[in-house]
Amino acid sequence: MSGGTSASLLARIAALAVVVVFFQIGVVSEVPVFGVSVDLSPLMVAFVGLLCGSTLGAVTGFAVGLLVDLALVQTLGVTSLTFTIVGYWSGRLRELRDPQAALTPLLVGATASAAAMVGYSLVEFLLGVDAPVSVDLVRQIVLGVLVNSVVALPTWAVVRRSLEGGLPEDPRRRRRRRRAYTTGGLSPLSRS
Amino acid sequence: MHDKTVRRRRAVLLLLVVLSLILLTAYFGEAPGGRLHSVQRGFLTVISPIQDGANKALKPVRDLFGWVGDTVHAKSERNQLVKQVDKLRREVIADQSEKHSYRELLALYHLDRRLSVNAYHQVAATVVGKSPNIWYATVTIDKGESAGVRPNDPVINDEGLVGKVTQAASDGAQVSLITDSSVGVSARIGTSGATGIVQPKVGEPNDLLLQYLPANTQANRGEYVVTSGTVSSSDDSLYPPGIPIGQVTSVNEESAYRSVNVHPLADLHNLDVVQVLTAGGGSLPASLSRLAASLPPGQHASAGGTAGEALAASGSGG
Numbered sequence: 001m002s003g004g005t006s007a008s009l010l011a012r013i014a015a016l017a018v019v020v021v022f023f024q025i026g027v028v029s030e031v032p033v034f035g036v037s038v039d040l041s042p043l044m045v046a047f048v049g050l051l052c053g054s055t056l057g058a059v060t061g062f063a064v065g066l067l068v069d070l071a072l073v074q075t076l077g078v079t080s081l082t083f084t085i086v087g088y089w090s091g092r093l094r095e096l097r098d099p100q101a102a103l104t105p106l107l108v109g110a111t112a113s114a115a116a117m118v119g120y121s122l123v124e125f126l127l128g129v130d131a132p133v134s135v136d137l138v139r140q141i142v143l144g145v146l147v148n149s150v151v152a153l154p155t156w157a158v159v160r161r162s163l164e165g166g167l168p169e170d171p172r173r174r175r176r177r178r179r180a181y182t183t184g185g186l187s188p189l190s191r192s
Numbered sequence: 193m194h195d196k197t198v199r200r201r202r203a204v205l206l207l208l209v210v211l212s213l214i215l216l217t218a219y220f221g222e223a224p225g226g227r228l229h230s231v232q233r234g235f236l237t238v239i240s241p242i243q244d245g246a247n248k249a250l251k252p253v254r255d256l257f258g259w260v261g262d263t264v265h266a267k268s269e270r271n272q273l274v275k276q277v278d279k280l281r282r283e284v285i286a287d288q289s290e291k292h293s294y295r296e297l298l299a300l301y302h303l304d305r306r307l308s309v310n311a312y313h314q315v316a317a318t319v320v321g322k323s324p325n326i327w328y329a330t331v332t333i334d335k336g337e338s339a340g341v342r343p344n345d346p347v348i349n350d351e352g353l354v355g356k357v358t359q360a361a362s363d364g365a366q367v368s369l370i371t372d373s374s375v376g377v378s379a380r381i382g383t384s385g386a387t388g389i390v391q392p393k394v395g396e397p398n399d400l401l402l403q404y405l406p407a408n409t410q411a412n413r414g415e416y417v418v419t420s421g422t423v424s425s426s427d428d429s430l431y432p433p434g435i436p437i438g439q440v441t442s443v444n445e446e447s448a449y450r451s452v453n454v455h456p457l458a459d460l461h462n463l464d465v466v467q468v469l470t471a472g473g474g475s476l477p478a479s480l481s482r483l484a485a486s487l488p489p490g491q492h493a494s495a496g497g498t499a500g501e502a503l504a505a506s507g508s509g510g
Contacts (some may be wrong), residue, residue, distance in 0.1 A: 030462070033261075072323045077215030081213065081216065085209075
C-alpha cells in the first residue's frame with residue numbers, strides 16, 4: 001500500500017465515520033423500529049474491518065467508539081473497547097477466511113451487532129449498572145440484532161462504495177479471478 | 193516480514209484495548225467536574241452547533257420515517273384518545289365544583305406561594321442528539337449554560353415529565369430521561385395521594401415503576417402519576433409538584449411495600465422540542481433546590497409548601 005493510497009483510504013474512513021455517527025445520532029436514533037433503534041456504528045466498524053483488515057478495523061473501531069462516547073456524553077472507553085474488538089475480529093475474518101458469499105455482510109453485521117450489544121452490556125454490568133439479566137433485556141438485544149441485520153446489506157453497499165477508490169488491489173482476489181478464468185469461468189476475453 | 197506484521201497487528205490491538213480500559217477506569221473513577229468530563233463537555237460545546245445544523249437539515253428525512261411509523265399507529269391511537277377524551281370530559285365536569293372549594297382552601301392556608309412550573313423560567317430547547325443504545329436513556333439538547341440551563345434542572349414537554357439535565361456545556365446539555373437507570377423521581381398517585389419513587393423498570397427500558405408505596409395503597413389502572421414536589425436525596429432534582437409522569441398500568445402486590453407499573457405519558461422516543469425549567473438565583477425554586485442539596489441523605493425536602501415548611505420537613509427528618 002503506497003503512502004498516497006493509505007492517506008486517501010484513511011481520509012475516506014474518517015469522513016465515513018463522522019458522517020455515520022452524526023447520521024446515527026441525528027436521524028437513525030430518532031426512528032425506533034419495534035421499540036429499538038438501528039445502530040449503524042458497529043455495522044460500519046465491522047465492514048471497514050472486512051474491507052481493510054484487522055489493524056484498520058481495530059483503529060476505526062476505537063475512533064468511532066470514542067466519537068460516539070464523546071458525542072453522547074457516555075462513559076468514555078466503553079464503546080471504544082467493544083468496537084475495537086468488533087473491528088479487529090471482522091478484519092481477522094477477512095485475513096483468515098476471506099469469505100466471498102453474498103450474505104457474508106449480513107452475517108458479519110448480525111454478529112458484530114450482537115457482539116457490540118452483549119459486550120456493551122457486560123461492561124455496563126461490570127461497572128455496576130443496577131439491572132439484572134432479564135428476558136426483556138435479551139429480547140431487546142435480539143430485536144436490535146434483527147433490526148441491524150435488515151440494514152446490514154445496504155450499509156455494506158454504502159461502506160464498500162465509499163472506500164472502493166482508496167482500497168489497495170488485493171493479490172489474493174486477483175489470483176482467484178485468474179484461477180476462475182483458467183478453470184472454466186467466463187473470461188471477459190472469451191466473450192469477444 | 194510476516195512475523196513483523198503479526199507483531200505490529202497484535203501490538204495495535206493491545207494498545208487500543210489498554211487505552212480503552214485506561215479511559216474507562218479514569219472516567220468512571222473521576223468526579224463529574226474532572227478532566228475527562230471537562231473534555232467531554234468541551235466536545236459537546238464544539239459539536240452542539242454542528243449537531244443542531246445536522247438536526248435541522250435532516251429533519252425532513254426523520255419526519256418521513258416518523259410519518260410512516262405514525263400512520264401505522266394512528267388509527268389505534270385515535271380510538272384510544274376518543275375514549276380518553278370522553279373519560280376526561282366526565283372528570284372535568286366532576287372536578288369543576290371541587291376546584292372552587294380547593295382555591296378557597298389554598299387561600300385559607302396561605303399555600304398560594306406553592307412552587308409551580310410558573311415559578312421557573314422555561315427555556316425551550318430542541319433535541320439534537322439521542323443515544324441509540326438501551327443502557328443510556330439520554331438526549332442532547334441545543335441549549336446550555338448560556339441560556340441558564342444547569343445540571344439537575346427539570347425537563348418537560350407538553351405531555352409530561354421528560355427528565356433532568358445531567359451535564360451542561362455552554363451551548364448544549366445532556367438530559368437523562370426518566371427511563372434512565374440513574375434517575376429517580378418522587379411521585380404520587382393522583383387520586384389516592386400515596387407517594388413513592390418512580391424509577392425505570394428493570395429490564396424494561398420503556399416502562400417505569402412507582403416503588404415504596406404504603407402496603408394499603410389503592411391504585412387503579414389508568415390513574416395518573418404526578419411529581420410530588422419532594423426530593424429523597426441531595427442528588428435528586430427538585431421537580432415542581434403536579435407534573436404528569438405517566439399512567440398506572442398494573443399494581444404489584446408485595447409484602448412490605450406496594451409498587452405499581454407506570455407507562456410514561458411523554459413519548460420519549462419522539463422527542464423534538466422540550467422545555468427546561470431553570471431557576472434564577474434568589475428565586476423560590478433556586479432557594480428550595482439549595483435547601484434540598486444541603487439535606488443529609490435520607491431526608492426529604494418538600495417543594496410543595498413554603499420554604500418554611502420545607503425547613504420544618506428537613507428538621508423533622510423528612
